[in-house]
Amino acid sequence: MNPSTEPQHPGTADVEVVIIGTGFGGLAMGAQLKRHGRESFVLLERADDVAGTWRDNTYPGAACDVPSHLYSFSFRPNPEWSRFFSPGPEILQYLRDTAHAEGLLPHIRFGTNVEDARWDAAAQRWTVTTSQGVFTGRFLVTATGHLSDEALPPIKGLDGFTGDVFHSARWNHEVPLEGKRIGVIGSGATAVQLVPELAKTASELVVFQRSAQYVTPRPDRAYTESEKQLFRRDPDAMADHRSEIFWFLESRYAERRAVPDILDKARSQALNHLERQVKDPELRARLTPDYELGCKRVLISDTYYPALTRDNVTLEASALDHVEGSKAISRDGNTYELDVLVFCTGFETAEPPYARLVHDANGISLSDHWAQGMEAFASTTVAGFPNLFIINGPNTGLGHNSIVYIIEAQVDYILGALDWSRANGNHVLDVSARAQERYVDELQQRSDGTVWLSNGCKSWYIDPRSGRLTLIWPNFAHEFRYRNGTFDSAPYTAAETSAAR
Amino acid sequence: MSRTELAGGVVEGTITVDGVEVRYFDSVADHFATGESSRHPLVLVHGTGGSTRAHYGYLFPLLAGRQRVVAVDFAPPVPTQGPLTLEHLERQVVAVLDAVLPDRPVTLVGYSLGAVVAAAVAARHPQTVRNLVLVAGWMKTDAHQELRNKVWQRLREERSQALGDYMAFCAFSGPFLVASQALGDSSPALTAFEPNAFTDVQMKLNRTIDISGLVPSIAATTLVIGCTHDQMVPKWHSKALFASIPDARYTEITSGHAVVIERPAQLVQIIDQFTDAPSRDAAGDIVATARP
Numbered sequence: 001m002n003p004s005t006e007p008q009h010p011g012t013a014d015v016e017v018v019i020i021g022t023g024f025g026g027l028a029m030g031a032q033l034k035r036h037g038r039e040s041f042v043l044l045e046r047a048d049d050v051a052g053t054w055r056d057n058t059y060p061g062a063a064c065d066v067p068s069h070l071y072s073f074s075f076r077p078n079p080e081w082s083r084f085f086s087p088g089p090e091i092l093q094y095l096r097d098t099a100h101a102e103g104l105l106p107h108i109r110f111g112t113n114v115e116d117a118r119w120d121a122a123a124q125r126w127t128v129t130t131s132q133g134v135f136t137g138r139f140l141v142t143a144t145g146h147l148s149d150e151a152l153p154p155i156k157g158l159d160g161f162t163g164d165v166f167h168s169a170r171w172n173h174e175v176p177l178e179g180k181r182i183g184v185i186g187s188g189a190t191a192v193q194l195v196p197e198l199a200k201t202a203s204e205l206v207v208f209q210r211s212a213q214y215v216t217p218r219p220d221r222a223y224t225e226s227e228k229q230l231f232r233r234d235p236d237a238m239a240d241h242r243s244e245i246f247w248f249l250e251s252r253y254a255e256r257r258a259v260p261d262i263l264d265k266a267r268s269q270a271l272n273h274l275e276r277q278v279k280d281p282e283l284r285a286r287l288t289p290d291y292e293l294g295c296k297r298v299l300i301s302d303t304y305y306p307a308l309t310r311d312n313v314t315l316e317a318s319a320l321d322h323v324e325g326s327k328a329i330s331r332d333g334n335t336y337e338l339d340v341l342v343f344c345t346g347f348e349t350a351e352p353p354y355a356r357l358v359h360d361a362n363g364i365s366l367s368d369h370w371a372q373g374m375e376a377f378a379s380t381t382v383a384g385f386p387n388l389f390i391i392n393g394p395n396t397g398l399g400h401n402s403i404v405y406i407i408e409a410q411v412d413y414i415l416g417a418l419d420w421s422r423a424n425g426n427h428v429l430d431v432s433a434r435a436q437e438r439y440v441d442e443l444q445q446r447s448d449g450t451v452w453l454s455n456g457c458k459s460w461y462i463d464p465r466s467g468r469l470t471l472i473w474p475n476f477a478h479e480f481r482y483r484n485g486t487f488d489s490a491p492y493t494a495a496e497t498s499a500a501r
Numbered sequence: 502m503s504r505t506e507l508a509g510g511v512v513e514g515t516i517t518v519d520g521v522e523v524r525y526f527d528s529v530a531d532h533f534a535t536g537e538s539s540r541h542p543l544v545l546v547h548g549t550g551g552s553t554r555a556h557y558g559y560l561f562p563l564l565a566g567r568q569r570v571v572a573v574d575f576a577p578p579v580p581t582q583g584p585l586t587l588e589h590l591e592r593q594v595v596a597v598l599d600a601v602l603p604d605r606p607v608t609l610v611g612y613s614l615g616a617v618v619a620a621a622v623a624a625r626h627p628q629t630v631r632n633l634v635l636v637a638g639w640m641k642t643d644a645h646q647e648l649r650n651k652v653w654q655r656l657r658e659e660r661s662q663a664l665g666d667y668m669a670f671c672a673f674s675g676p677f678l679v680a681s682q683a684l685g686d687s688s689p690a691l692t693a694f695e696p697n698a699f700t701d702v703q704m705k706l707n708r709t710i711d712i713s714g715l716v717p718s719i720a721a722t723t724l725v726i727g728c729t730h731d732q733m734v735p736k737w738h739s740k741a742l743f744a745s746i747p748d749a750r751y752t753e754i755t756s757g758h759a760v761v762i763e764r765p766a767q768l769v770q771i772i773d774q775f776t777d778a779p780s781r782d783a784a785g786d787i788v789a790t791a792r793p
Contacts (some may be wrong), residue, residue: 041578075793239792243755244680246793250766251559405793446566449509460562476769481791 001331016040017129017418018137020114022104023052023403026202027095028411029075031102033074036415042135043104044128046113053147054088057153057190059168059342060197063089065189065300069238070245070402073098077238079231086222109135114357119386121361126387138426141414143391144354144446146346146403146471153185157323163339168194169347178451179203181337183328185320186344187213189297192396194344196303199313206328206336207308210319211296211458212289214270218300221257246477253476254399257293258451267293277305286317294399295457349471350463352393360401373463373470375440376493378484380410383433387421389414394470395443397461399452401477416487427492435491447474502600509562509669518596519582519589524574525597528565540568540776541608541631546594548613548637549707550700556612558766560772567773571607572596583643583687587710591616591625598629601764602743608632608776609721612761613734614703620742623723624715632779633721634772637728639738640745642710650708657696657704668694674703674757675714675729696784715744722779723749724769726760733758743787752788 019026030043049055064071068081071091077096082090099105113131117140122129126140141285150167158165167174168190178201184191187209199205201293203305230455231238270293287305310480318332320341355374357445359445366385374394378380388397391410398406421427447453447469452461461472471479504514515522525620531542543564547556553572564570578589598607609630611619616638623630639646649671649752720724723746727739736753743751752771756763769791774781782788 070793232690240676240755243793247764247767250679251764253766254559254563257563259559259565261558476766476770478766478791478793479773482770482774 006221012134012136013042014136014486015042016137017042017139017141018117018126019043019141019143020117020128021051021052021143021148021391022099022108022144023046023054023143023145023148024073024095024342025145025407025410026052026141027098027102027104028331028404028407029141029391029414030104030107031073031075031098032148032411032415034103038418041107041137043108044114044130044135045108045110046111046131049096050099050108051092051147053169054091054095055157056148056169057088057171058173059171059190059194061193062190063193063494064091065086065405066249066402067245069242071404074242074408076101077231077235077242079228079235079238081223081228083220083222085218105396112488114354116334117362119361119387119388122343124387124426125341129394135153138421139254139387139418140358141389141391141392142354142358144352145351145392146349146397149348149353150343151346151348152343153320153322153345155320158341160325161323161328161341163341165341165343167343167345175340177201180339182340183207183208183320183336183338183340184342184344186210186346188344188346189299190297190346191344191386192301192304194342195313196301196307198342199310199343201310204336205313206316207313208318208320208328208330209315210285211291212287212317213296213299214289214293215265215273215299215304216270216412217273220302246405248400249401250477252320256399256452256474258292258294258449259455263293263451266298271300274305276307277302280309280483283308283315286315289392291456291458292451292454295454296424296461298460346460349460350465358385358388361386369467373466373468375436375470377431377436377439379473380413380482380484381417381429381431381436383431383436386428386430389417395473396480397471398473398477399461405477406480408455409481412481412485413487417492420487420489423491427489431490432491443474444468450474456457504767511565511694514601516596516600518576518593521576521578523576523593523596524553525599525601526570526572526574528561528570531569531720532567541606541773542569542571542596543571543610543776544594544602544607545570546609546615546619548611548615549612549703550694552616555617556761559761560769563766563769564772566731567697568776571597571601575699575703577619586619587621587706587712590614591621592620596625598626605629606631607786608634608779610634610639610772611622612636613638613758614707616742620719620746621712621715621721623721624712625730627720630721632776633671633719634726634740634775635723635739636726636768637699637731637734637739638725638742638761639710639714639734639766640716640742642708643738645735646733647708650704653704657701664696665694670759671733672759672766674728674755674759674763676755677757677759677763713745713764716742719746719747719748721748724771725751725777726751726768727751727753728756728758728760729753731758731760732736739761748784748787750782750784750788751789752790754790 002264011045014295019029020237021355022043027041033041068086085231116129118127125136150169181204182202185208255266316330318330321331327339358366376394379395451454502516512527515524540587545557552574609619616635623633725739725743727736754764
């Protein structure tokens with residue numbers, strides 16, 4: 001079944017909603033459109049499979065740091081999760097099953113890379129140019145995620161490296177790693193999962209750590225057959241389990257809010273974990289962070305610290321500076337002969353790649369609008385970009401809870417917006433600049449006093465150009481749904497919009 | 502009276518009531534006091550054997566970002582005044598209201614025994630208490646509570662080693678104890694709580710509570726919060742308050758009596774959304790909690 005109208009010429013389709021991406025965001029949007037009886041949409045996917053981050057990140061040890069029953073759609077609970085924290089391949093399968101079971105496959109255009117998107121004010125439509133032709137739609141939803149385009153630091157001499165080089169999200173499975181001398185660049189969430197795996201077979205492993213991380217215990221375990229059977233037979237028990245996890249994680253927002261007693265307890269839990277697992281005081285010192293807990297993502301692992309104590313593993317407590325042939329030289333001047341370099345250096349987040357592709361009616365890109373950092377009303381819509389919705393856009397990241405919860409709140413908002421527009425003569429939804437400014441100012445106020453803006457805190461949550469917190473939602477997750485999960489037309493109606501101009 | 506400024510702009514002060522010093526905390530900063538989304542200050546009243554720190558250590562700082570928050574620490578009255586009565590505790594709350602928030606309408610929040618005190622204060626001071634939140638409260642002690650209280654008293658008199666475990670068993674829900682272990686939180690505030698002489702007189706007071714004549718006169722817009730697995734003040738007590746207060750709505754948290762420890766973030770959510778629009782849900786509504 002092809003949902004699009006008759007193509008005007010090959011490769012062109014006109015639909016109501018064009019969605020970019022088929023990860024958690026795009027699939028949630030598509031599934032809810034279908035469940036609400038809306039069939040006129042396409043999902044544009046540059047790769048040949050769904051699942052975004054979980055399709056790309058195939059490195060050894062890839063797994064989720066948010067418990068499985070919460071890191072899944074509320075409308076598609078899954079009694080089959082094998083473990084408290086899901087291994088990556090299981091999430092990939094869950095999202096493939098979702099795309100299939102929700103009837104989304106006929107709507108997905110695989111191998112379709114978006115090259116440009118512009119608002120056509122006369123036609124009141126978005127024109128989306130892709131590698132597979134042009135799509136037009138009244139609404140454009142970008143659902144390209146926070147972790148889609150890998151970030152690679154410019155390293156002098158890397159081109160001349162004699163061994164193999166790749167990023168953790170573009171794993172080269174052709175390169176044998178057994179018995180090799182491997183350098184891991186970075187010590188964040190990916191490295192913490194990867195290092196224990198590589199350490200098992202590498203002859204030598206060097207971890208280049210720019211800054212130490214807080215690592216807390218990972219209370220992982222397999223679900224028993226009896227538990228899974230209960231979840232199958234009694235879905236309420238599964239919903240209760242999900243709620244328990246949600247509220248447990250939600251309570252930890254107080255750590256980010258820097259409530260002294262609660263932050264102290266969390267910090268000592270992390271430092272006690274380090275003390276228990278690393279006996280060598282010198283190594284322990286190099287692994288002790290010099291900033292507040294929660295500033296960067298708090299990592300969870302029971303195997304990372306022990307891996308660093310192995311004889312074949314070296315913790316280099318400074319960044320990779322440059323490469324000379326087969327030698328990797330750290331900022332502190334230490335030299336290592338290596339066969340493979342794996343970059344666990346994260347993703348482009350402060351300036352999301354889609355922002356360079358999306359243009360307003362005058363041809364100005366979102367990226368230019370966001371020269372001082374990204375911002376949006378309700379974390380979803382941008383003044384001057386009518387009928388555009390951004391899933392996982394500005395101020396939607398969480399340091400303490402599940403992003404899937406945020407995505408679902410955004411999808412509900414967008415559904416409400418679509419319904420309202422349709423009921424009001426296809427009203428074009430352009431949010432008032434004043435409403436957006438008010439929203440962003442309040443968020444910045446709300447960020448004061450949080451650990452993200454504490455002294456000495458540098459993280460990917462903060463835009464380096466403005467020093468503002470643009471990636472993180474600086475509040476409880478439930479507050480996001482309360483504030484941003486229900487569409488209200490007031491900031492989009494003519495009176496409010498003209499008042500702002 | 503005394504006033505000391507603590508971290509984060511919070512003021513700690515004392516006032517004298519019935520010859521004893523009563524401590525209070527005041528977040529001072531008046532967020533949203535005016536404008537479209539104006540909010541009354543929140544006044545927090547703790548439960549048996551508690552304190553602002555023990556019962557509202559989580560809620561106070563997180564709610565203080567939304568509106569001014571004041572909390573009262575109950576003080577034991579001097580022994581010459583006879584046994585502790587509900588009126589002693591009511592006077593302590595009213596004295597703090599008069600001293601810190603003179604002539605200002607408030608949202609009064611009470612937890613456990615604090616909910617009993619808050620309900621009584623609300624009934625007698627309708628001009629001050631505009632909104633009322635009763636968490637795991639009750640209006641008339643029943644046989645089930647008397648039995649639990651009697652076991653507690655016996656263990657206490659015998660200086661039993663089992664008293665700490667018994668209190669944890671009564672306070673926390675089974676699901677919470679099991680889940681805390683699964684989630685790796687090895688210390689869900691099970692640290693032995695040491696009862697003192699003031700706890701003893703509060704426990705004695707708990708055996709004789711009866712404000713059932715007063716509760717129907719409460720005029721405040723009221724939210725009653727029951728706790729599904731509460732074994733100390735079972736949820737039927739909250740249902741009885743809900744039934745007796747004219748402008749009351751009811752909601753339930755999946756938790757034991759120790760809701761301030763088990764589901765503090767959900768309690769913040771429910772109180773915050775109530776204070777944002779107290780009459781959003783109509784009187785008589787049983788409000789389902791949102792599923793995440």
